[in-house]
Amino acid sequence: MSDATSNANTIDAPTPEKGIAAAEAKNNPVLAADGTPLKKSLRRALRAQKLRALMLIAPLLIFVLVTFIAPILDMLFRSIENQIVSDTLPRTTSQLSEWDPATDELPPEAVYEAFYYDLFAAVEARQHTRLGQRLNYENTGVSSLFRGSGRDLDDFREDQVEYIEDFSPEWEDAGYWLSLMSGEGGEDFLDTRRDAILALIRESKRSPLGDLWCATIATCATAPEDIDIGYTPSAEVIDLLPRTSEAYADFALITVLEEEDSIAEEEPWEAVYVALAQDLAETPESELAAFSGPQAQALVDLKAGLADVEAQSFRDLFAQSDDDWVTPSPWRTIQTYAPAYTTGYFLNAADMQKTPDGPEFRPENERIYGLLLQRTMFLSLTITFSCILLGYPIAYLLSNLPMRTANLLMILVLLPFWTSLLVRTSAWKVMLQQQGVINDVLVWLGLVGDGSRLVMINNQFGTIVAMTHILLPFMILPMYSVMSTIPPSYVRAAKSLGATNWTTFWRVYFPQSVPGIGAGSILVFILSIGYYITPEIVGGTTGTFISNRIAYHISSSLNWGLAAALGSILLVVVLALYWAYDRIVGIDNVKLGG
Amino acid sequence: MAEQGNGEAFVAFERVQKSYDGETLVVKDLNLSMPKGEFLTMLGPSGSGKTTCLMMLAGFETATHGDILLDGVSINNIPPHKRGIGMVFQNYALFPHMTVAENLAFPLEVRKIGKAEREKKVRHALDMVQMGEFGNRRPAQLSGGQQQRIALARALVFEPELVLMDEPLGALDKQLREHMQFEITNLAHDLGITVVYVTHDQTEALTMSDRVAVFNDGRIQQLAAPDELYERPQNSFVAQFIGENNTLEGTIQDIADGRCTVRLDGGELIDANPINVTKPGERTRVSIRPERVEINKDRLGEGAHTLKAKVLEFVYMGDIFRTRLRVAGKDDFVIKTRNAPDQVRLKPGQDIEIGWMPEDCRALDAH
């Protein structure tokens, strides 16, 4: 060839000169007109541009973050969150931490005592059934234990309570109690109790941002931490009668915050009387006499009088209420789930449970989630695969037909989207059931005997058929959009080069349609892995997915923590598969459109 | 090049017709034969049926009527992959998922040629288009001109005797296009292959081809060597389409012995060379190339006609002067004069006399 031809490829051909120039550029950075390195000034120029772009999309970005990311984070949080136990039973859980659950010994009396006061406050705040339900997920029967004993608490140490009430009419007077407990210096004590009670009744304090909002823009109701309880505890009484002060503060807080009543008019709880009796028994007479309040003599007299009234131990009282309280089992459960964060839901989702010896698998016959996850994967893969098999020829046809016919066919592909999902799924029920259309036709044709009609619904087969049908458009659309961008000249070129139809398809057309298959597969697989309504209707027991179980925990068993844990596992599995796909096929190879 | 008899034709179209929709004929009665080793260009405006003809030859479209013969054998029923025709597409059609070398090896692989042999041929083909170092690149990493070379190499690597090219240089810039034109013709002649080349660019057609078939409206308007086509267009379409031409309309007054007199619509009487007019009274278009018009009466030989003209515009173009005149009532008469030392430069408004040799003035049909 003549030398004129070298013209075109000198443009790209690497030459030694160019190599040297490139190496020099690497060592001495190129400078912009004002002397700063070019890279730096480019970055500065780009930064302003980026900032402007960011501000433009900021509203949308915030919207997406709030409505999309936040629920996911909430779900992840819920799957480990477990503050309810320590919030509801703060004193019990701290007392229980001393107890060794591995032994068969019962917890000490102090635990039962703390539990009495905790449970009393919880019952008054109507939170004990919630806790019972939560612990029931881990130890069946705890729920009824809590409910039953909650009813009996009023009668604990009844004799003492009645004795005090009968001792003098003043003790039944709300105002008398209020003046006894009121004084100076107990603000911090009240704040501590307020925090505990707010946690119990699940009210949150107002955030600094909320404070700002209320101070400047809106008029808000008083924040729970600012509501006036109606008294200031007396520091002296707190020292003198610690249990009573605590019980009375709990009573006061719940009465004001939850019941919205006034403590000047409400007679204290039985627990306050019980606490007073306990305190009086433990405080020497001399100290009581030294009390600066006008009630000093009354307290001394009451102490003397109460000495004759018998008080049963809290353990015995709980034992009378329910035998199960004198077995280690409920205490183990409370102790195991005392921490604010737990792996319990995840262990549960992995068919495991916590035992004193660490996590263990559940007995064989109680394991369901592993099986469900496996089944979900298997069915989703099968559905994806059958969608590829059915969708590929259709997409190919669509992309190779003249525009008008293709558009018509496309409408047929999209038609299912225009009918309700429920209708489509129910239609499959009609088609597939034993007295359904397909079986009738088969029997009529004589292919199947009337007695041996095929079971095609309420099993995996039903789920696969119905879901393949429902998800097929999600496979066809990305495939079609990729295939319609493959120019026909590639196929022609291959044929002109001597390739047979099959070779042309397999070596030239198919590799270029792979991105469409990839996109469709990811779409269908991820959709089907979380599908819920169709398996619910046609899946029976063997064809349901893990999402059906999640739905059950969200709407029926109300175990949101477990539902969140299962959801998180599903999310992780999907992300892992996505990652694997990226490593094997490459995500750049996924095209959803032109 | 002289017309070839059917006996030695390598490629032949015999009364080929093609319709896509059953209503209009895109190709109407196409007859064409070309010998081995010829470089033939199909030239014509867009939509004139060039690509359709090429596709029928390659086997991607079937002729509605007529026969296409390759080496004397009808190929109407042979599928495209068995025709052994190399093809270069306008968008190159390099397989994006294969490297350059794999692209080139593809036609050899499907022909079950052994690996060693294959590699040798691929290397040879790459060297042929001076792209030896680019075997491992993907098509997307190449510039347009480089992709074009690879597409050419791929069409040639399996040594076809016939290569079809459909506007292969359409996407390149002017300089690269001219360069590639040169390269393709050289390669075709060196390898002795037969080429059917499609373009709508007349310069490309004239510079590259042995013969040019001018297409319009589904018919070949003229099939001739470039010089013949330029200098002796057979009808007014070809005269208009190839190069620049001045046309004057009129009526045949007298016709005899390869000479005719034409009464122009402005009333002037001129002599002309009758090409496809037959009898007096017929309407005609007379066509004269701008560079065949003489403004220096002394240079005109015997029997030359002169007409009065008024200069409207004078454009200096470097190597030539382009002057627009009003002649016989028409404002678009253009003449081109060479920029020589003794050449006069005309001024707008000037009245002059122009003339030409009667044989350069061709009386054509009036369509």
Ligand SMILES: Nc1ncnc2c1ncn2[C@@H]1O[C@H](COP(=O)(O)OP(=O)(O)O)[C@@H](O)[C@H]1O
């Ligand atoms: N596949 C097709 N279906 C229908 N009409 C076509 C098709 N291909 C080309 N045509 C029509 O045939 C005519 C000739 O087209 P074509 O051969 O591509 O012309 P050219 O290549 O000369 O520009 C045009 O009018 C075009 O619209």
Ligand SMILES: [Mg+2]
């Ligand atoms: Mg074309």
